Amino acid sequence: MGGGRRGGVMELEHPLATLPRIRGGIDLDDDGKDRRSGTVWTATAHIITAVIGSGVLSLAWAMAQLGWVTGPVTLVLFAVITFYTCGLLADCYRVGDPVTGKRNYTYTEAVKSNLGGWYVWFCGFCQYANMFGTGIGYTITASISAAAINKSNCFHWHGHDADCSQNTSAYIIGFGVVQVLFSQLHNFHKLWWLSIIAAIMSFCYSTIAVGLSIAQTISGPLGKTTMTGTQVGVDVDSAQKVWMTFQALGNVAFAYSYAIILIEIQDTLRSPPAENETMRRATSMGISVTTAFYMLCGCLGYSAFGNGASGNILTGFGFYDPFWLVDFANACIVVHLVGGFQVFCQPLFAAVEGAVAARWPGSAREHGAARLNVFRLVWRTAFVAVITLLAILMPFFNSILGILGSIAFWPLTVFFPVEMYIRQRQVPRFSTKWAALQSLSFVCFLVTVAACAASVQGVLDSLKTYVPFKTRS
Structure with a gap:
C-alpha cells in the first residue's frame, strides 16, 4: 500500500x-x-478568474481614501483573512472523514450538512441577495463603461476640454434589453465558452488598467499622494473622510469575494490527495497572485492620480490616450459583464422556478418547438426590468460595490466558514481557539456594518443631486 x-x-x-x-x-x-480530474493548477485558475473582475477598477480610488500606509495593509489583511477562512471552508467539503466522507456539492449543502436549521435560510438569503445586488452592480458598471467609449471618442475628436458628458440611463436600458434576451436562453449553464470569453475579457481590461497606470506614473504629471490618503480640509471634510474610508473597505471586500463558489471549485478536484489539501494550496497561490495584481493596480493607480483618483480607473478619464486602448478596455468590461450577469442570476432563476414548479406543476409547461414557457418569460423579464430600474435610480459605482462587498464578506467569507469549522471540529465553547475564531468573526462583522452603512450613506448623498435621465457625468 x-x-x-x-x-x-x-x-x-x-x-x-x-x-x-x-x-x-x-x-x-x-x-x-x-x-474528477481537477488539479491544484486548474483550481488556481478558477480562483484567479473568479476573483479578478470589475472590483479591480475601484482599487485606485480605495487607495486614495486610505493612503500609502493603510491602503496596502488593508489589501494584505483582507487577503490573509480570505485565505484563512477559505481554508476552513475547504475542510467543510466533506462531512466527517476528509477522504471518504459525504461530499457537499454547493455552499448551501455544506451549511445544511454542518449547521442546519436557520443557518440554511440565512445562507440562502445572503447568497440570493448577493446575486440580486451583483446584477445591479454589473448593470451599472457595464453602462458606465459603454458611455465611457463614447466619451473617449468625443475627447479624442473635440479635445480634452470639450463637454463630453453622457447620460448613463439610456445605456442601462440597452444593457437591460440585452439581458432580457440572454435570460431566455435554454441550458445557459452549458454555454461554457461564455465563461472563457468573460475570463479573457477580465484579464484584458485589468492588465490594461495596470499598464496605463504604469505609463501615467512614468510620464507624469503625478497626482498628490499622502500617507493617510485624502486630506481633511483639502480634499474632503471630516465626515466625508470617515464615510469614504469605510466605503473603501467595502470596495476592497468586494474585490476579494469568491468564497461563494469555493465549494463548487473544490468539487472539480481529483482525489487523492484529499480535496481540502489541494484546495488550500490552490487558494494560497490564487490569492497570492490576485493580491500582487491588486497591489499593482491600486498602488500604481494611486501614484498616477493621487488623492483625486476616480472611482472607476477606466471611466474617470485620467487616461485619454491612446483612446483606442481605453475604448478596447471598456468594451472588454461590457462583454465580461454581459456574461457575468447571467452567471450570477441564473442560479436565482432556477431557485425561483423550481419552487414555483413544485407548488404549481403547470407553470413548467413548455409550448411549441421554441419551448416557450410563459411563466419563465414573464418572471425573468420582470426580474431584469426591476434590476434595470434600480440601476437607473442608483447608478453609483463605488457605493454599490461597497454595499455588495459588505453583504458578501462577513456572512459568506467569514461567519459560515468559522461556524461550520467550530461545529465540525467540535471546538469547545470559550476555549482559546473558539474565542479567537469568534473574535475574528466579530471584528469582520463590525467592518461589514461600517462599510455597508458608509456605502448606503454614499447612495443617499448622491441621490440629492442625481436626476434619472437628466443628470450627466
Whole structure:
C-alpha cells in the first residue's frame, strides 16, 4: 500500500482512497459520478478568474481614501483573512472523514450538512441577495463603461476640454434589453465558452488598467499622494473622510469575494490527495497572485492620480490616450459583464422556478418547438426590468460595490466558514481557539456594518443631486 510523507512522518493512504470504481467501462468517483480530474493548477485558475473582475477598477480610488500606509495593509489583511477562512471552508467539503466522507456539492449543502436549521435560510438569503445586488452592480458598471467609449471618442475628436458628458440611463436600458434576451436562453449553464470569453475579457481590461497606470506614473504629471490618503480640509471634510474610508473597505471586500463558489471549485478536484489539501494550496497561490495584481493596480493607480483618483480607473478619464486602448478596455468590461450577469442570476432563476414548479406543476409547461414557457418569460423579464430600474435610480459605482462587498464578506467569507469549522471540529465553547475564531468573526462583522452603512450613506448623498435621465457625468 502506498504512503505519503507529511511533517517527517510516514502516513498510509486511506484504504478507500484509491479503490477503483468502474461502471459500464467508465471510471467513477466514490459518489458514483465521473471521476474528477481537477488539479491544484486548474483550481488556481478558477480562483484567479473568479476573483479578478470589475472590483479591480475601484482599487485606485480605495487607495486614495486610505493612503500609502493603510491602503496596502488593508489589501494584505483582507487577503490573509480570505485565505484563512477559505481554508476552513475547504475542510467543510466533506462531512466527517476528509477522504471518504459525504461530499457537499454547493455552499448551501455544506451549511445544511454542518449547521442546519436557520443557518440554511440565512445562507440562502445572503447568497440570493448577493446575486440580486451583483446584477445591479454589473448593470451599472457595464453602462458606465459603454458611455465611457463614447466619451473617449468625443475627447479624442473635440479635445480634452470639450463637454463630453453622457447620460448613463439610456445605456442601462440597452444593457437591460440585452439581458432580457440572454435570460431566455435554454441550458445557459452549458454555454461554457461564455465563461472563457468573460475570463479573457477580465484579464484584458485589468492588465490594461495596470499598464496605463504604469505609463501615467512614468510620464507624469503625478497626482498628490499622502500617507493617510485624502486630506481633511483639502480634499474632503471630516465626515466625508470617515464615510469614504469605510466605503473603501467595502470596495476592497468586494474585490476579494469568491468564497461563494469555493465549494463548487473544490468539487472539480481529483482525489487523492484529499480535496481540502489541494484546495488550500490552490487558494494560497490564487490569492497570492490576485493580491500582487491588486497591489499593482491600486498602488500604481494611486501614484498616477493621487488623492483625486476616480472611482472607476477606466471611466474617470485620467487616461485619454491612446483612446483606442481605453475604448478596447471598456468594451472588454461590457462583454465580461454581459456574461457575468447571467452567471450570477441564473442560479436565482432556477431557485425561483423550481419552487414555483413544485407548488404549481403547470407553470413548467413548455409550448411549441421554441419551448416557450410563459411563466419563465414573464418572471425573468420582470426580474431584469426591476434590476434595470434600480440601476437607473442608483447608478453609483463605488457605493454599490461597497454595499455588495459588505453583504458578501462577513456572512459568506467569514461567519459560515468559522461556524461550520467550530461545529465540525467540535471546538469547545470559550476555549482559546473558539474565542479567537469568534473574535475574528466579530471584528469582520463590525467592518461589514461600517462599510455597508458608509456605502448606503454614499447612495443617499448622491441621490440629492442625481436626476434619472437628466443628470450627466
